[in-house]
Amino acid sequence: MKQQQELLANEQKELNEQLRLARLRGDLLTLLPAGKDGNGYQITPELVLNRRPGRKQWSYSIDCKEIECQLKARQSYEQQSGLASYSVGAAFWEVRAGKA
Numbered sequence: 001m002k003q004q005q006e007l008l009a010n011e012q013k014e015l016n017e018q019l020r021l022a023r024l025r026g027d028l029l030t031l032l033p034a035g036k037d038g039n040g041y042q043i044t045p046e047l048v049l050n051r052r053p054g055r056k057q058w059s060y061s062i063d064c065k066e067i068e069c070q071l072k073a074r075q076s077y078e079q080q081s082g083l084a085s086y087s088v089g090a091a092f093w094e095v096r097a098g099k100a
Contacts, residue, residue: 001095
């Protein structure tokens with residue numbers, strides 16, 4: 001399963017790159033009509049392909065990273081010393097490959 005997930009992730013990455021290039025070249029408009037509201041590309045009567053902007057990715061100063069390291073160290077200390085408390089979240093299902 002893990003290997004299949006990696007293969008699908010690689011395939012998705014490649015398809016996203018092909019879409020990006022087709023959009024830049026203007027090929028998508030020749031292959032797909034514009035969406036009903038003029039946004040995106042109509043794939044089927046029910047499906048529209050929309051391009052969404054990427055998410056912000058923050059980079060912090062050294063001062064901030066040092067404070068983060070101090071916080072993590074303090075959290076670890078409190079977990080080990082028993083000062084911190086915890087709760088257990090809701091159960092969930094997980095699919096894993098069996099051990100051979």
